[in-house]
Amino acid sequence: MADETIANNGSSQDSNSADSAAEQAKRKGLRKYMTLVTKASQEALSDEELAVFNSTLGDNGIGGLDTLLGTKFVHVGPERIQMELAVGPDHLQPWGLANGGVYCSLGETAGSIAGFVACGAKKPVVGVNNNTDFYRSARAGEVIVTTAEPEYLGRTMQLWRIEHTRKADEKLLARTNLRIAVLDKPL
Template identity: 45%
Template structure:
């Protein structure tokens, strides 16, 4: 676990780079990431992809509203193993007035692609909660 709130904290995600044009996170595969047959659960990659894209989209949108995921498409390329550190990078494909589309790549310690996908976000015209603003000020 990390001090990051929510599911990312439970999964042990660490923020490496946080900018409006690129967000990089990493986590190390452990028992909490496995499905019943002892291999990493694909839902881990889906979750990390969506939260990383949402974080990137929110940083880009700033205080103009909040972002919510509307679609997550993740492809599983190769299997990682317990102890592997996975690095996930989000980069924008499209950022518009009402929606955003982000590309995600998750690579293993050897730099080879483990999973890749796209996450579509809706930009909602709602106030950003003050606790969210405080969490990312100064980053």
């Protein structure tokens, strides 16, 4: 505690207040997120709701890797999730092509959120298998469109087919099959 007080110019409360404010913002963001996901389990979110959905993930510290990557959700509804990523220099492997891990991450996010929506936002879901095949490359400046649709929606297991296409020509870049487990514990 003494080191923390010295590091904060003699005020340990400044750090605690900032942490508390960040945690409060995160909780508020999670409440907004849950409200929107619950609505999406019944009908697709409107453009206005999508804007709130995207800002909630980015502005409240709940978007994690998706915020870091720069993903943007363009459709969130009961049967389909669609998101976009503008490929930038940070997404590339040394040969100037989008890193395969980007597609895997996009697939995991799209399928997991789709699975949570499909459960009515009542039970958590977790990815248990992510299999992504690569067909074509994306380069910096191109936009990847990721679309998740259900193959199988069971009580304890779901399978999602996720296609990654290039926005400019709609060519298939990669395909992810994501199997997720539906956990038997309500939120």
